[in-house]
Amino acid sequence: xxxxxxxxxxxxxxxxxxxxxxxxxxxxxxxxxxxxxxxxxxxxxxxxxxxxxxxxxxxxxxxxxxxxxxxxxxxxxxxxxxxxxxxxxxxxxxxxxxxxxx
Amino acid sequence: xxxxxxxxxxxxxxxxxxxxxxxxxxxxxxxxxxxxxxxxxxxxxxxxxxxxxxxxxxxxxxxxxxxxxxxxxxxxxxxxxxxxxxxxxxxxxxxxxxxxxx
Numbered sequence: 001x002x003x004x005x006x007x008x009x010x011x012x013x014x015x016x017x018x019x020x021x022x023x024x025x026x027x028x029x030x031x032x033x034x035x036x037x038x039x040x041x042x043x044x045x046x047x048x049x050x051x052x053x054x055x056x057x058x059x060x061x062x063x064x065x066x067x068x069x070x071x072x073x074x075x076x077x078x079x080x081x082x083x084x085x086x087x088x089x090x091x092x093x094x095x096x097x098x099x100x101x102x
Numbered sequence: 103x104x105x106x107x108x109x110x111x112x113x114x115x116x117x118x119x120x121x122x123x124x125x126x127x128x129x130x131x132x133x134x135x136x137x138x139x140x141x142x143x144x145x146x147x148x149x150x151x152x153x154x155x156x157x158x159x160x161x162x163x164x165x166x167x168x169x170x171x172x173x174x175x176x177x178x179x180x181x182x183x184x185x186x187x188x189x190x191x192x193x194x195x196x197x198x199x200x201x202x203x204x
Contacts, residue, residue: 003143003161005107007197026204041105041199043167048174048183048196057199059105065145072150081150094150095109097143097159102128 001036002068002098004060007045009053009090017055020087028083029060032076034068037061055090068096103138104170104200106162109147111155111192119157122189130185131162134178136170139163157192170198 011017030038038060045054062068071077084092113119132140140162147156164170173179186194 003141003159005159022204029204038204039105039201040204042202043200045197045199046167047198052197054197057105057107057197058204059201065148095147095154095156095159096149097147098145099141099161100144102124102131102140102142102160 002062002065002096004058004062004068004071005095006058006060007054007093007095008056008058008088009092010055011087011089013089014055017087017089021056025080025083025087028076028080029058032071032080033074034062034071035060036063065096065098104164104167104198106164106170106173107197108160108162109156109195109197110158110160110190111194112157113189113191115191116157119189119191123158127182127185127189130178130182131160134173134182135176136164136173137162138165167198167200 008017026038029035038058040059041057045052045057062071072081110119128140131137140160142161143159147154147159164173174183
């Protein structure tokens with residue numbers, strides 16, 4: 001499998017972020033072909049030392065890296081990327097990688 | 103569920119890192135009570151724009167945040183944390199959060 005991890009930095013207005021994310025952005029992301037599993041953080045995103053600079057983490061699972069590349073290249077993927085500017089006011093760090101059991 | 107995400111920055115010697123990680127560190131991590139699932143990145147950790155500053159990402163799943171806190175506080179957890187200095191020469195960023203379906 002492959003994992004797309006989107007780490008949203010703390011936005012200017014957390015309540016507005018959450019409302020937009022779950023009402024508008026998540027439905028857009030769910031339209032992208034190839035998505036196998038989609039989880040989000042619930043509550044604070046912490047570090048062992050205390051609070052992190054992130055407000056929300058989204059973890060999206062695909063079959064492999066090629067599927068993630070196709071997802072980004074698709075019209076639905078481009079729409080989801082373009083939508084980030086509408087709510088991710090703190091920015092976001094995105095990582096993607098294939099996974100295997102440790 | 104809750105997720106512990108350990109993002110290892112590119113180490114000085116990637117081959118030595120990998121050998122130590124899979125031969126020594128992962129077996130230590132697997133001893134920690136409460137661990138439900140343990141996956142690692144395979145191959146490069148990328149961003150949509152190209153390579154990331156990370157060499158490996160480990161994703162460890164627990165029942166909830168309290169289980170992660172207990173894991174860190176346990177002797178086995180403390181041993182795994184202390185072991186980081188033996189191989190994580192680039193440092194590591196750690197995030198932890200409860201999860202739910204999006």
